[in-house]
Amino acid sequence: MRRWIILTVAALVLVGGATAGAFAAGLLPFGGGSLHGSAIDPPLPIVDAPLTGAGGQEVRLADFRGKVVVLYFGYTYCPDVCPTTLANVARAMKELGKRAEDVQVVMITVDPDRDTPEITQEYVSRFDPSFIGLGGDVERIREVATGMGVYFEKQERGSAGGYLVDHTATVLVLDRNGDLRLMLPYGLTGEQIANDLRWALKQ
Amino acid sequence: MMLSQVVTEMEWMVTNGMGWWPRARRVAVLALVAVLALAALTACGGSEEAEASGLRLDDPWARPGMASPGQSTMSHGETDKGSDHGSAHAGQSGGTSAIFLTISNPGKEDDRLVAVTTDVAEVVEIHRSSIDASGVMRMEPIDGVTIPAGGKAELKPGAEHIMLIGLTRDLEVGDRFSATLQFERAGEMTIEVEVREP
Numbered sequence: 001m002r003r004w005i006i007l008t009v010a011a012l013v014l015v016g017g018a019t020a021g022a023f024a025a026g027l028l029p030f031g032g033g034s035l036h037g038s039a040i041d042p043p044l045p046i047v048d049a050p051l052t053g054a055g056g057q058e059v060r061l062a063d064f065r066g067k068v069v070v071l072y073f074g075y076t077y078c079p080d081v082c083p084t085t086l087a088n089v090a091r092a093m094k095e096l097g098k099r100a101e102d103v104q105v106v107m108i109t110v111d112p113d114r115d116t117p118e119i120t121q122e123y124v125s126r127f128d129p130s131f132i133g134l135g136g137d138v139e140r141i142r143e144v145a146t147g148m149g150v151y152f153e154k155q156e157r158g159s160a161g162g163y164l165v166d167h168t169a170t171v172l173v174l175d176r177n178g179d180l181r182l183m184l185p186y187g188l189t190g191e192q193i194a195n196d197l198r199w200a201l202k203q
Numbered sequence: 204m205m206l207s208q209v210v211t212e213m214e215w216m217v218t219n220g221m222g223w224w225p226r227a228r229r230v231a232v233l234a235l236v237a238v239l240a241l242a243a244l245t246a247c248g249g250s251e252e253a254e255a256s257g258l259r260l261d262d263p264w265a266r267p268g269m270a271s272p273g274q275s276t277m278s279h280g281e282t283d284k285g286s287d288h289g290s291a292h293a294g295q296s297g298g299t300s301a302i303f304l305t306i307s308n309p310g311k312e313d314d315r316l317v318a319v320t321t322d323v324a325e326v327v328e329i330h331r332s333s334i335d336a337s338g339v340m341r342m343e344p345i346d347g348v349t350i351p352a353g354g355k356a357e358l359k360p361g362a363e364h365i366m367l368i369g370l371t372r373d374l375e376v377g378d379r380f381s382a383t384l385q386f387e388r389a390g391e392m393t394i395e396v397e398v399r400e401p
Contacts, residue, residue: 079301079367080332081340083266084360087401126267157343160326161299161368169340186334187361 035199036184036192037171043179047147051108052136054121059134061144062178067104068200069174070193073150073167075111076123081169081186083127089171090127091190092197102176102201105131110145110152110167112138148172148180173200258314258350258389259307263382263396268300270370300324300374302365302382302396306348307355314388316356317347321382321396325369332361347387360401374398 046061053059061069070089074082086107093100107124109115112135115123120133135141145152145168152167173182173196182200184193302321308314319327332342348363350356358364365382374380378398383391 077299078340078342079266079268079299080330080342080360080364081334084401122269126269151337151339155341155343159328159330159344159366159368161328161366164342166339166341168338169334170338185338186340 035196036188037196038183040180043175043181045179047143049140049143051134051140052117053134054117064104065178066176067102068176070103070105071172071174072107073110073145073152074107075109075165076115076119077111085171085186086127088190088193092193093128095190095194096197099201103197106134108134108141111165112136112141175200175203257310260392260394261305263302263304263394265302265374265396265398266300267376267398268370268374269298270373298370300367300370303358305355305357306350308350308352311352313352314350314386315347316384316386318385319365319382321380323371323380324367325371328366330366331363376400
């Protein structure tokens with residue numbers, strides 16, 4: 001009798017350990033704790049100030065409702081962190097295959113003085129032709145950014161290329177209702193981003 | 204004629220109890236071949252620059268970039284002519300890119316990368332990117348990068364990199380260009396940089 005109890009406990013510990021291990025390894029998706037980013041629960045309404053698209057038209061983030069929106073605040077002069085992130089997001093979109101049709105990637109420039117909407121659009125198109133680049137009035141951009149906890153500030157640091165812009169490098173994900181649902185820290189791989197986007201698509 | 208002579212000689216040695224002689228010679232020849240092959244391998248496999256200065260420069264690559272971002276769209280209208288785009292700084296007339304590589308220093312003294320030149324950019328600076336705890340990215344120009352004695356410096360995304368400002372031509376995936384790195388001790392070293400996606 002006692003032997004049975006010990007055996008049962010041992011079996012439970014084994015199964016439990018294996019399951020926990022599988023979660024940790026990302027083998028069992030969405031079982032809780034398998035997201036690489038941080039979920040926002042409940043989803044947070046955003047400040048949807050008007051921005052400008054490459055054709056000069058007014059664009060609001062609400063225009064993309066119905067799709068999951070992957071939002072990045074960056075600038076084209078940034079040669080390091082921004083392209084790394086955009087290249088990884090482009091990889092994630094490839095990884096999603098057909099489901100990428102329900103995802104819209106948008107970059108909003110934090111440097112509208114140098115990045116016109118056209119320059120921003122041309123820049124993001126190089127990573128994936130489906131990406132959308134937006135610019136516009138710096139104050140409107142700041143309203144949208146601040147509403148999501150994104151910071152950006154021009155800095156003069158003596159570069160021959162002119163000023164640099166410090167900015168939050170986090171990738172933000174809006175759900176199909178246009179609310180902030182997920183925040184992805186800098187440095188995730190394409191695969192990890194795709195994993196989290198699959199989750200966002202199911203919400 | 205010659206061969207039969209050798210064979211005869213060997214037969215003579217074997218039959219006269221001198222069998223160890225050719226075997227020793229064979230071993231010597233094999234050893235020599237091995238040493239030569241190893242030397243050839245080392246020469247091919249090592250870094251091109253390794254011998255000259257002691258520093259080793261590995262896997263230099265750069266991101267793709269455009270010489271004139273947005274130019275194609277801007278040329279449609281006259282409206283941008285009067286604006287101040289592109290006039291104040293070198294970097295605003297052309298796009299940017301960055302060179303990354305690993306520099307190893309097997310020597311006994313620290314060295315320092317202090318400057319870089321290349322004809323694909325108007326200005327080249329050494330920059331450092333960093334991300335703080337709240338996720339804010341900052342980039343700043345720095346004086347140089349130290350390559351510690353017996354150690355290495357990794358110039359990689361999200362850290363130190365060689366920033367190319369004002370590209371003079373488009374850098375497309377698969378392109379190659381040369382860049383000259385200036386070190387305090389090792390002097391100038393020229394590398395070939397491959398353009399590719401990270």
